[in-house]
Every structure is written in structure tokens, then in C-alpha cells.
Amino acid sequence: MVSTQxxxxxxxxxxxxxxxxxxxxxxxxxxxxxxxxxxxxNKWADKEEFCEMRNDSGDQMLILFRQDGCVxxxxxxEYQQQEKEKLTKDLPxxxxxxxxxxxxxxxxxxxxxxxxxxxxxxxxxIENYEDNSEGMLSIFDGNPQTYIDWATEYFDESGIPLETxxxxxxxxxxxxQMVLTIVEELEDWEQLEADLNEIGYPYNFx
Numbered sequence: 001m002v003s004t005q006x007x008x009x010x011x012x013x014x015x016x017x018x019x020x021x022x023x024x025x026x027x028x029x030x031x032x033x034x035x036x037x038x039x040x041x042n043k044w045a046d047k048e049e050f051c052e053m054r055n056d057s058g059d060q061m062l063i064l065f066r067q068d069g070c071v072x073x074x075x076x077x078e079y080q081q082q083e084k085e086k087l088t089k090d091l092p093x094x095x096x097x098x099x100x101x102x103x104x105x106x107x108x109x110x111x112x113x114x115x116x117x118x119x120x121x122x123x124x125x126i127e128n129y130e131d132n133s134e135g136m137l138s139i140f141d142g143n144p145q146t147y148i149d150w151a152t153e154y155f156d157e158s159g160i161p162l163e164t165x166x167x168x169x170x171x172x173x174x175x176x177q178m179v180l181t182i183v184e185e186l187e188d189w190e191q192l193e194a195d196l197n198e199i200g201y202p203y204n205f206x
Contacts, residue, residue: 002141003134004111007121010142012070018140019051019063020199021169022147027195028182029155037154038139042200049200053136060107061136064098069116071095075108076132087112089124144169157183174203 002008009015023040030036037053044050044064053061058077064070069092087109088099095114098104111131115121139146144165152158164181168174174196179186186192189205196203 001134002137004113004123004126004131009121009140012115015070015140016065017171018142020201022139023199024168024201025147027192028179029151029157031188031191040199062104066094069094069114071098071114073099073104073109074111074133074136076110079110079130079132081108081110082127084109086125091124092116174201176205
């Protein structure tokens, strides 16, 4: 289980690898961006990368990757928001612009987790209350089957091959053959190339 109560998240680099992998898989399963759950931008800002999770119900999770740390902002729309000052108590100042600026400010915060090079994952002052962090963070357990189980239901897509998903989790260069084990046909290869460039994931479609 991964949650704000049990901070057994992978390290920053491993988390970044998972975020890219699930964004690649979403880009294959849904070429229309608005229907994807996970997306990744490797040029969010200077020396900063960004992953976003959003669903159709108003829940969002925004993750900022920097060379010196990572911060996760979660917003679960059906859950009560605790005081943000408490949730972000002792937050390193390197994350202030992201957490207190836009788009996080408008979206809201029900949980906040961060790590720096010097320390493990941390939270601010949290109370024993439901924040849906377990449901939102469970995808980061590092198990490719977790993504398959989720995507099978979300995209109504059966037969997603475990071996290909494992290869993408391991950062293997994506080929057309790998893509076609996930979907029978891909409508727009140029769109997928653009998505992979934005994610920063290697591919070779020759």
C-alpha cells in the first residue's frame, strides 16, 4: 500500500521512470489527449519535468521533478481539504512556486508529499483522515501488472501484454512491433512520435 500514511514510494528516479512509462502506455491506448489519465512533459520548465494524473471526476495529481527533488500535489474532489499550511509544513522552499502557484493553487490540495536529494519522502502535518492518497498513489508500486489491471478497466481494453508493459517500465526503446502488441492498429504514428518526444521516451519506428 502507498499513501500519506505509508510513504513507501519508490525513489525519485524510479518514480520518474514509472511516470514516463504509464504516460507512454496511455498515449498508445488513447491517442486523444483529453481521454488519457496520465501525461508527462519533459520540458515543463527549465530543468523541470512534470507528470499529471486527472480523471473525469475532478481528481488530479500533479508531480514536479527537479534535479534536486520531487513534489507531489494530490487533489481528491470528494474529500475535505485540510489547511494547506499544515499539509505543507516544512516544505522545502524550492517547491514553493509550484505548490503555491498555478495551476496547483486553483486546483487545490488534499495531500502533499516531497523528497529532496538529502531526505526520504516526507509530508507536512497531517491528521488521520481520508485523502484518497492510497487510491491515487497505488499506481506507483512499481508492478507493471498494476497498470494493466487499471488500464483494462479504464480503457475497456483486454489483452494488454505483460511482457511489453515490463519492457516499457524498464525504459526499452519503443518499436512499432511493441506498440502493435498493445493495440491492433494505431491511427496516427506521427501523433505518437510527438507524444513520445514530449514525454522524453526513446523510440525507433523505422
